[in-house]
Amino acid sequence: MSSMAREIMAFVLTTSGWVLVSSTLPTDYWKVSSIDGTVITTATFWSNLWKTCVTDSTGISNCKDFPSMLALDGYIQVCRGLMIAAVCLGFFGSVFALIGMKCTKVGGLDQTKARIVSFAGLNFVCTGLCSLTACSLYAHRITSEFFDPMYVAQKYELGAALFIGWAGSTLCILGGAVFCLSLSEGMSSSSPYPSDRKAFVTSGVSLMSRAAPQSQASHVRRPPPECISSSQQFDKNAYV
Known part of the structure; x- marks a missing residue:
């Protein structure tokens, strides 16, 4: 009831x-x-x-x-x-x-x-x-x-x-x-947060959890551009 x-x-x-x-x-x-x-x-x-x-x-x-x-x-x-x-x-x-x-x-x-x-x-x-x-x-x-x-x-x-x-x-x-x-x-x-605010907080937490791997991948160290260009030139001369 x-x-x-x-x-x-x-x-x-x-x-x-x-x-x-x-x-x-x-x-x-x-x-x-x-x-x-x-x-x-x-x-x-x-x-x-x-x-x-x-x-x-x-x-x-x-x-x-x-x-x-x-x-x-x-x-x-x-x-x-x-x-x-x-x-x-x-x-x-x-x-x-x-x-x-x-x-x-x-x-x-x-x-x-x-x-x-x-x-x-x-x-x-x-x-x-x-x-x-x-x-x-x-x-x-x-x-x-x-x-x-x-x-x-x-x-x-x-x-x-x-x-x-x-x-x-x-x-x-x-x-x-x-x-x-x-x-x-x-x-x-009763709750101290309204229902729409709770939904907003929940969606925000899920978005942060999804964005965490991408942010970690952005911090991976990449080689400098000089090394990339020299390696590309070496590859071209190898076949001459």
């Missing part, structure tokens, strides 16, 4: 992962109330990073935004910060990837474009790690409360937003790693 096709595939992976990570922020179902051990369910509780809601048996939902940011639990504040950082890093990574890809006409030389693409790949890897950490931290809190026998409040299960965030994080990390490999390929393919 050529480097250009590899970069296009990495861009599709990272962009898709960034879209999935961004879609988890407005998604409602980060955690859903568990119905384990209950026969009749009259209400369903669910919440995300911004609000908590309840849906009754008739399908009517009532939501309440978190009243204070400072009064929130610490893990929710950390998850908010990590997800916002992931979205921002993914945005800048997409911009740098468009500039540094070989299929675009901006970015300068191939060596410079390789560095830009590798920087974009680093942004996407950080995007995936931030989102992966936020989703895993939120899921750890849910599972620890669910399996704690001393926890008597409402227990929750993993929501759909967590699985979407994990999938998007995986795509961002894979695509970002492929982008980071472009730096080594760009540095190895």
Whole structure:
């Protein structure tokens, strides 16, 4: 697979992962109330990073935004910060990837474009790690409360937003790693001499090697013209 096709595939992976990570922020179902051990369910509780809601048996939902940011639990504040950082890093990574890809006409030389693409790949890897950490931290809190026998409040299960965030994080990390490999390929393919200059140097070396025997033959000592003329006269008198 050529480097250009590899970069296009990495861009599709990272962009898709960034879209999935961004879609988890407005998604409602980060955690859903568990119905384990209950026969009749009259209400369903669910919440995300911004609000908590309840849906009754008739399908009517009532939501309440978190009243204070400072009064929130610490893990929710950390998850908010990590997800916002992931979205921002993914945005800048997409911009740098468009500039540094070989299929675009901006970015300068191939060596410079390789560095830009590798920087974009680093942004996407950080995007995936931030989102992966936020989703895993939120899921750890849910599972620890669910399996704690001393926890008597409402227990929750993993929501759909967590699985979407994990999938998007995986795509961002894979695509970002492929982008980071472009730096080594760009540095190895680049040369301090252009291709035409290399051809000129090669042709010059071949011409010098061909001209070497001729120059050596030109330095061979020849007899003086007086000796040549006397020998020619001697040859003529020999036959008289």
